[in-house]
Amino acid sequence: MNNKSAILTSIESVVKLYKGLNFEFNEVSDSYADAVMTIKCDNAVWNFDAGIKSTINPSVIGQFLQKLPLYKNPPVLITSYVNSKMAEELRSRNINFIDTAGNAFVYSPPLVIDIQGNKPIQKEQQVNRMYRSSGLKIIFTLLCNPGLENVDYRTLSKMSNVALGSVGWVMRDLKQNGYLKESGKKGYRLVNKEDLLQQWVSNYHNQLRPKITLGRYSSIKENWINSLEINETMLWGSEYAAKIITNYLRPEQYTMYIHELKTEFLIKNRLHKSPDGNIEILNKFWTFDNEWTNQHVVPPLLIYADLIISKLDRNIETAKMIYDKELIGVIKQD
DNA sequence: GCATGTGTTAGGTGCCGGAA
DNA sequence: TTCCGGCACCTAACACATGC
Numbered sequence: 001m002n003n004k005s006a007i008l009t010s011i012e013s014v015v016k017l018y019k020g021l022n023f024e025f026n027e028v029s030d031s032y033a034d035a036v037m038t039i040k041c042d043n044a045v046w047n048f049d050a051g052i053k054s055t056i057n058p059s060v061i062g063q064f065l066q067k068l069p070l071y072k073n074p075p076v077l078i079t080s081y082v083n084s085k086m087a088e089e090l091r092s093r094n095i096n097f098i099d100t101a102g103n104a105f106v107y108s109p110p111l112v113i114d115i116q117g118n119k120p121i122q123k124e125q126q127v128n129r130m131y132r133s134s135g136l137k138i139i140f141t142l143l144c145n146p147g148l149e150n151v152d153y154r155t156l157s158k159m160s161n162v163a164l165g166s167v168g169w170v171m172r173d174l175k176q177n178g179y180l181k182e183s184g185k186k187g188y189r190l191v192n193k194e195d196l197l198q199q200w201v202s203n204y205h206n207q208l209r210p211k212i213t214l215g216r217y218s219s220i221k222e223n224w225i226n227s228l229e230i231n232e233t234m235l236w237g238s239e240y241a242a243k244i245i246t247n248y249l250r251p252e253q254y255t256m257y258i259h260e261l262k263t264e265f266l267i268k269n270r271l272h273k274s275p276d277g278n279i280e281i282l283n284k285f286w287t288f289d290n291e292w293t294n295q296h297v298v299p300p301l302l303i304y305a306d307l308i309i310s311k312l313d314r315n316i317e318t319a320k321m322i323y324d325k326e327l328i329g330v331i332k333q334d
Numbered sequence: 335g336c337a338t339g340t341g342t343t344a345g346g347t348g349c350c351g352g353a354a
Numbered sequence: 355t356t357c358c359g360g361c362a363c364c365t366a367a368c369a370c371a372t373g374c
Contacts, residue, residue, distance in 0.1 A: 164364085348361105348364100
């Protein structure tokens with residue numbers, strides 16, 4: 001049983017406790033929904049397109065919002081646990097959800113379900129190493145460099161900037177989770193990349209991004225962006241990178257990925273720490289170059305992830321453009 | 335048989351969260 | 355605030371495979 005089926009099985013036993021309502025779940029293999037949830041009450045019937053997620057965080061919400069136009073029925077998020085803060089945010093955005101702890105918000109008048117305050121019944125499952133920071137660095141390298149799954153571990157460790165010892169553990173997890181399949185003479189092949197990409201985006205926000213964030217800055221220079229001294233270790237991410245590759249977005253936030261942030265760089269560009277600044281600097285965690293490096297732009301996967309996390313409509317729209325233009329071709333090569 | 339390349343793993347280190 | 359234990363990650367050594 002995969003993770004989604006396990007969550008669905010738990011949900012089925014939870015919703016039996018909702019008196020007067022009959023729930024049915026039918027798994028589907030659409031590009032947007034994982035299942036169709038049907039609620040019956042007296043003679044009334046409601047259908048919902050369900051997205052099943054192992055966790056809920058801002059990036060998952062972003063991905064969910066990106067797919068909204070595709071849903072045929074009102075959508076509902078099904079997950080293991082939604083904490084009270086996240087539940088409040090989902091309610092405020094009118095996003096339906098049900099979790100395995102028994103919390104739910106389903107608003108489709110006259111049907112209204114709003115159950116709060118239930119705590120998770122079991123401790124979170126042991127997290128795979130592949131979704132820890134070192135694992136996420138390796139997966140990022142693999143997703144950005146198709147065919148790299150058969151290079152030796154030392155090369156992969158250098159490109160991903162993780163220790164050699166970690167590579168073996170992560171590759172083992174990728175095999176165990178069905179993302180790395182033996183393919184005869186060709187060695188191993190990365191499969192199910194679309195799911196892996198979405199998992200990467202979700203976990204990047206929680207696990208890796210906080211560790212590589214160096215801080216927020218503002219510049220005291222007017223028109224600083226035009227006089228910025230760019231060096232070879234600095235790449236644009238998020239909104240400004242999206243502007244460069246799509247020419248669609250007008251950036252309000254500026255995200256830089258820098259290999260080693262040096263004081264001279266800050267002094268030259270007159271950047272100073274500011275919690276509300278519109279310049280965010282993060283550590284560039286990978287060492288490989290690709291076609292985007294010359295344009296001082298991070299790989300599209302990272303731009304996509306940062307835009308999705310922002311949860312802003314225009315950014316999500318741009319993320320979808322980048323997904324369709326730059327990512328779908330790579331992940332469909334199974 | 336030796337050199338080199340590769341994957342595995344034991345032990346050390348540092349970080350983080352919870353308890354006092 | 356400090357201490358402590360658990361955990362993730364890294365280093366370095368080891369074993370094995372391969373090619374000359």
